Amino acid sequence: GNSVTQMEGPVTLSEEAFLTINCTYTATGYPSLFWYVQYPGEGLQLLLKATKADDKGSNKGFEATYRKETTSFHLEKGSVQVSDSAVYFCALSSSNTGKLIFGQGTTLQVKP
Amino acid sequence: KAGVTQTPRYLIKTRGQQVTLSCSPISGHRSVSWYQQTPGQGLQFLFEYFSETQRNKGNFPGRFSGRQFSNSRSEMNVSTLELGDSALYLCASSLGNPGQVNEQFFGPGTRLTVL
Numbered sequence: 001g002n003s004v005t006q007m008e009g010p011v012t013l014s015e016e017a018f019l020t021i022n023c024t025y026t027a028t029g030y031p032s033l034f035w036y037v038q039y040p041g042e043g044l045q046l047l048l049k050a051t052k053a054d055d056k057g058s059n060k061g062f063e064a065t066y067r068k069e070t071t072s073f074h075l076e077k078g079s080v081q082v083s084d085s086a087v088y089f090c091a092l093s094s095s096n097t098g099k100l101i102f103g104q105g106t107t108l109q110v111k112p
Numbered sequence: 113k114a115g116v117t118q119t120p121r122y123l124i125k126t127r128g129q130q131v132t133l134s135c136s137p138i139s140g141h142r143s144v145s146w147y148q149q150t151p152g153q154g155l156q157f158l159f160e161y162f163s164e165t166q167r168n169k170g171n172f173p174g175r176f177s178g179r180q181f182s183n184s185r186s187e188m189n190v191s192t193l194e195l196g197d198s199a200l201y202l203c204a205s206s207l208g209n210p211g212q213v214n215e216q217f218f219g220p221g222t223r224l225t226v227l
Contacts, residue, residue, distance in 0.1 A: 032213045043116070043202055043218035051213050089155065098145035098160035098206060098216065099168045105154060 002027040006090050006103035013110050019077040021106045023064075023090035026071065031092040033057075033066055033073040034100070038087045047075075047088070080110045114138065116205050116219035124225045130191040133222045135203030137184050143167070143208025144186040145216065146178060149200040158201075161186055162208045190224075198226045 007022040025031065032051045036044040048057030053068035062077045073090060090103040117136045125131050137144050145168075146158040157170040161180035178188040184205075190197055200221045206214035 036218075041220075043220045044204075045218070046215055049213070049215070091155075093213070095168070097168055097210075098143045098162070098204065098208065098214075099157050099170070100145075100147075100155075100204075100216065101157070102147075102155040 002031065002092060002094055002101050004090050004092055004101055004103035006088075006106050008104075008106070010107040010109055013080055013108070015082055015110055015112055016079045017110075019075070019080045019084075019108070021075040021088055021090075021108070023073045023075065023103060024071050025073065025090075025092050027092055027094050029094055030068075031094040033064070034091045034093070035062070035064055035073070035075050036089040036091060036102075038089065038105075040086075044089065080108070082110045082112055084108060085110045116203060116217050118201075118203050118219040118222050120222060121220065122223045122225075124227065125193050126227050127193055127195060129193050130189060131193060131224060132187055132189050133201055133203075133224070135186045135188075135205075135219060137186070137203075137205030138217055141205040141207055141217075142184055143206045143214065144180055144184065145204045145206075146186070146188050147202045147204065148172075149202055149221070150198075155202070158188065193226045195226050197224065199224060 035047040048059045050057040050066035056065045091100045143162045145160040160168040180186045203219045204216040206216045
């Protein structure tokens with residue numbers, strides 16, 4: 001079946017450090033890929049998405065490129081801020097309906 | 113534009129009871145999906161409703177059920193509660209257009225505790 005695997009956290013970085021959170025997936029066909037972010041006490045917010053191979057999603061300084069050859073969708077940011085501290089989820093949708101399959105989440109803590 | 117709202121935000125029940133959670137989607141959205149979030153299992157898909165019909169279903173026992181009303185509001189019900197049902201239940205809404213990538217907007221969740 002379809003699945004998503006994320007690097008385990010927590011990830012602790014100093015402000016302005018470079019961030020990479022790895023995400024790989026297993027899916028039949030051509031899924032759409034997403035990164036969601038969850039701040040404490042809140043629901044999930046869509047951070048970025050990519051719907052086909054080689055697409056790059058970007059938002060708020062975060063980027064991720066859909067790599068079909070390596071079945072990956074790694075999240076990167078060049079310079080993190082304390083306000084980026086949250087839990088990040090990689091997800092896929094293979095049916096373009098409401099069913100999202102999530103990775104286990106990666107907690108990011110950014111220290112001043 | 114109002115976001116997705118969920119009520120109640122917190123709920124405490126005892127084993128064997130049943131519970132109903134409510135979700136009001138963003139105006140104009142016809143799809144509502146439900147997810148269970150636990151520390152051990154992460155985020156798991158429960159079901160999706162579109163235009164009052166269940167369109168997708170996850171791997172949960174029949175104790176978990178849902179429905180959608182003509183105004184797109186949705187409810188989910190859990191009967192005969194078990195301790196393991198303690199979780200954050202998240203609702204997400206989207207336009208739900210078939211064959212398209214529809215951005216899902218999540219509500220803040222309902223925190224259910226089963227004692």
